[in-house]
Amino acid sequence: xxxxxxxxxxxxxxxxxxxxxxxxxxxxxxxxxxxxxxxxxxxxxxxxxxxxxxxxxxxxxxxxxxxxxxxxxxxxxxxxxxxxxxxxxxxxxxxxxxxxxxxxxxxxxxxxxxxxxxxxxxxxxxxxxxxxxxxxxxxxxxxxxxxxxxxxxxxxxxxxxxxxxxxxxxxxxxxxxxxxxxxxxxxxxxxxxxxxxxxxxxxxxxxxxxxxxxxxxxxxxxxxxxxxxxxxxxxxxxxxxxxxxxxxxxxxxxxxxxxxxxxxxxxxxxxxxxxxxxxxxxxxxxxxxxxxxxxxxxxxxxxxxxxxxxxxxxxxxxxxxxxxxxxxxxxxxxxxxxxxxxxxxxxxxxxxxxxxxxxxxxxxxxxxxxxxxxxxxxxxxxxxxxxxxxxxxxxxxxxxxxxxxxxxxxxxxxxxxxxxxxxxxxxxxxxxxxxxxxxxx
RNA sequence: GCCCCCAUGGUGUAACGGUUAGCACGCGAGCCUUUCACGCUCGAAGCGGGAGUUCGACUCUCCCUGGGGGUACCA
Numbered sequence: 001x002x003x004x005x006x007x008x009x010x011x012x013x014x015x016x017x018x019x020x021x022x023x024x025x026x027x028x029x030x031x032x033x034x035x036x037x038x039x040x041x042x043x044x045x046x047x048x049x050x051x052x053x054x055x056x057x058x059x060x061x062x063x064x065x066x067x068x069x070x071x072x073x074x075x076x077x078x079x080x081x082x083x084x085x086x087x088x089x090x091x092x093x094x095x096x097x098x099x100x101x102x103x104x105x106x107x108x109x110x111x112x113x114x115x116x117x118x119x120x121x122x123x124x125x126x127x128x129x130x131x132x133x134x135x136x137x138x139x140x141x142x143x144x145x146x147x148x149x150x151x152x153x154x155x156x157x158x159x160x161x162x163x164x165x166x167x168x169x170x171x172x173x174x175x176x177x178x179x180x181x182x183x184x185x186x187x188x189x190x191x192x193x194x195x196x197x198x199x200x201x202x203x204x205x206x207x208x209x210x211x212x213x214x215x216x217x218x219x220x221x222x223x224x225x226x227x228x229x230x231x232x233x234x235x236x237x238x239x240x241x242x243x244x245x246x247x248x249x250x251x252x253x254x255x256x257x258x259x260x261x262x263x264x265x266x267x268x269x270x271x272x273x274x275x276x277x278x279x280x281x282x283x284x285x286x287x288x289x290x291x292x293x294x295x296x297x298x299x300x301x302x303x304x305x306x307x308x309x310x311x312x313x314x315x316x317x318x319x320x321x322x323x324x325x326x327x328x329x330x331x332x333x334x335x336x337x338x339x340x341x342x343x344x345x346x347x348x349x350x351x352x353x354x355x356x357x358x359x360x361x362x363x364x365x366x367x368x369x370x371x372x373x374x375x376x377x378x379x380x381x382x383x384x385x386x387x388x389x390x391x392x393x394x395x396x397x398x399x400x401x402x403x404x405x406x407x408x409x410x411x412x413x414x415x416x417x418x419x420x421x422x423x424x425x426x427x428x429x430x431x432x433x434x435x436x437x438x439x440x441x
Numbered sequence: 442g443c444c445c446c447c448a449u450g451g452u453g454u455a456a457c458g459g460u461u462a463g464c465a466c467g468c469g470a471g472c473c474u475u476u477c478a479c480g481c482u483c484g485a486a487g488c489g490g491g492a493g494u495u496c497g498a499c500u501c502u503c504c505c506u507g508g509g510g511g512u513a514c515c516a
Contacts, residue, residue, distance in 0.1 A: 008515090008516045009513095010516070040516060041516095042515090042516075043515060043516055045515095046515085046516080047516090089496095100513065100514090107442090111443090112442050112443045112444095113442090113443050113444070114443090124514085125514045127514095143446070143447090146445065146446075147445095148444075148445075149444085152443075152444055153443095153444085154512085155454095157513080157514055158514095159514075160514040161514060164514085164516080165513070166513085166514070166516090167498085167516050168516090169514095171516090186510090187446065187447090187509080187510065188510055189509080189511090189516095190445065190446065190510070190511090191445055191446085191509090191510060191511035191512075192511070192516095194444095195447095209496080212446085214509090215445090215509065215510075217508095217509080219451095221508070221509090222509095223509090249453095252453065252454080252465090253453070254453090254454095255454090256453075256454050256455075256464095256465095258464085259455075259464040259465075260464090260465095261453095261464080261465050261466085262465095278453090278454075279446080279447060279448095280447055280448065280453095280454095281446095281447070281448095281509060281510095282454090283452060283509080284452095285451095285452050285466070285467085287452080287466060288452070288453070288465080288466040289468055290465075290466090291465090291466055292465095292466085293480090294479090298479080304467065305481075319451080327478060327479050327480095328478045329475060329478085330478090332500075338478095344484075356450065368464075385475095388475090392475095398475090399474090399475050400470070400474095400475050401475095401515080402475080403475035404475070404476065406475090407475075407476065408476095411476095413476090413477055414477085414479090415476055415477045416476065416477075417476095417477085417478095418475075418476090418477095419475055419476075420475085440445095
C-alpha cells in the first residue's frame with residue numbers, strides 16, 4: 001500500500017486536512033505501507049514558505065510522520081511539461097482558445113448537461129478529450145462505484161496557455177509517477193476524480209484505488225471556519241489539547257469501532273479500515289474533544305503532565321500543582337486559571353471575597369484556622385486536614401464554613417484544587433501570609 | 442442551471458430484512474462531597490417525508506425534501 005497526503009499550503013492545516021493525514025497515516029503505519037507527503041504548491045500566490053512550514057509543524061505536533069522527503073509539486077514542472085507534450089503529440093490533448101464564456105455559450109446551444117467539446121487550434125490552453133462511450137467509473141472503497149457520463153463532462157483544461165499545468169493533471173501525473181496505490185482524500189475531490197481518470201486513461205495507465213472521506217463541518221453544519229473556535233491544528237494546540245487525544249477524536253469523526261470511544265494510537269493503527277469509514281459528513285464537536293482530552297489528561301503520570309504544562313505555560317516547577325490539578329482540568333489551558341494562584345498570588349475576585357469573607361463570622365473562623373495551621377505538626381495534606389477539621393469540630397459548623405474562607409484567602413476565588421492539597425502545596429509561610437493579608441492588622 | 446455525494450436523538454456513531462433501535466458526548470435529576478471536577482445511578486431525546494418490494498423494513502428500489510461538494514487557463 002502506497003499512500004500520500006497532499007495538502008496545498010494555503011494557510012493553516014485545518015482539522016479536516018488533519019483527519020485526512022491521520023487516516024492515511026493510520027493505514028500506512030498499521031499495515032506496513034508507505035506514506036508520502038506531497039506539497040501541492042502550484043498556486044503561486046497562495047503557496048508561501050510560511051504556509052508550508054505551518055503544515056510540517058502541524059503534522060509534527062500531531063505525531064504524524066511520512067516516508068522520504070516531501071515532494072514539492074512545483075518542482076515537478078519539467079516532468080509535467082514532458083507528459084503534457086506526449087499527450088499533445090498523441091492527439092489525446094489539444095490546444096484551444098475557448099474561454100469560460102465559450103463553454104457557457106456551447107451549453108446554451110446544446111443543453112446544460114452537455115459537456116463542452118472544443119476544436120483543435122494553433123494555440124491557447126490545453127484541453128483533454130473527454131471522449132464518448134463508456135462512462136468513467138470511480139471505484140471508491142468508501143462509497144462504492146460512482147459513474148460519471150462522459151457526455152456530461154467538458155473537455156477539461158489541463159494546462160494554461162503559458163504551458164503551466166493545472167491541478168487535476170499534476171495530481172494524476174504525480175500519483176502515477178509515485179506509484180500511489182490508494183488515494184485517500186476529502187470528498188470535495190470526488191467530482192474532480194473523473195478528470196484525473198481521464199489523464200490516467202490518456203496515459204494508458206491504471207488509476208489508483210480511491211477513498212473519498214466525508215467532509216467535516218462546524219457545529220452549525222456549515223463549512224468549518226475560525227468562528228467555530230479551534231478549527232486548525234495550531235489552534236487546537238493553543239487551546240491546550242493533547243495530540244494523542246486529538247488523534248483519537250479526529251479518528252472518530254467518520255469512523256468507529258463498535259462501542260469503543262477511547263482508542264490509543266496503537267489500537268487505531270490496528271483497527272482502522274477504510275471500509276468502515278462512514279459516508280456522512282461529520283460535525284466537529286469541541287465538547288466531546290474536551291471530554292476525551294480530560295480522559296487523556298487524567299491518564300498521564302503527574303511528571304508527564306507537569307512536563308506538558310511547563311511547556312504549555314512556559315513556567316517551571318509545576319509538578320505538585322500538576323498533581324493536585326490533574327483530575328480537575330480537561331485541557332492544558334484549564335490549568336493556569338485553576339492553579340495559577342499558587343504561584344502568582346490570589347486572584348482578584350471581588351464577588352468571592354464579598355460572598356465568603358465578608359460574611360458574619362468569617363474573620364473569626366479564618367483567625368482560628370490560621371492559628372490551627374500555624375500550630376500544626378507537619379504541613380502535608382493530612383496534617384493540614386487534621387488542623388482544619390479540628391477547627392470545624394471546635395466551632396460545630398459545617399466543613400465548608402471553614403474551608404471556603406481559607407480557600408478564598410489563599411486563592412482569591414471559590415474554585416481551586418482540594419483545599420488541603422492546595423494549602424500544603426503553598427506551604428505554611430505563604431498560607432499564613434495570605435490569611436494575614438485578609439485578616440488585616 | 443447542470444453533474445455528483447449524503448440523510449438514525451442536539452452531536453459522533455451501532456444495527457448489515459425480524460432488537461424494548463445499542464454506545465458515547467452534551468443535557469436534566471440524584472448520590473458522593475471542602476469548592477470545582479472526577480466517579481456512580483437514573484432520565485429525557487432518534488430512524489426527514491411519500492410511494493413501492495417483502496410475510497416483515499432503519500436496513501432494498503424510486504420520488505420528494507433537506508444538507509454538502511463540483512461545475513476556473515484555483516488547489
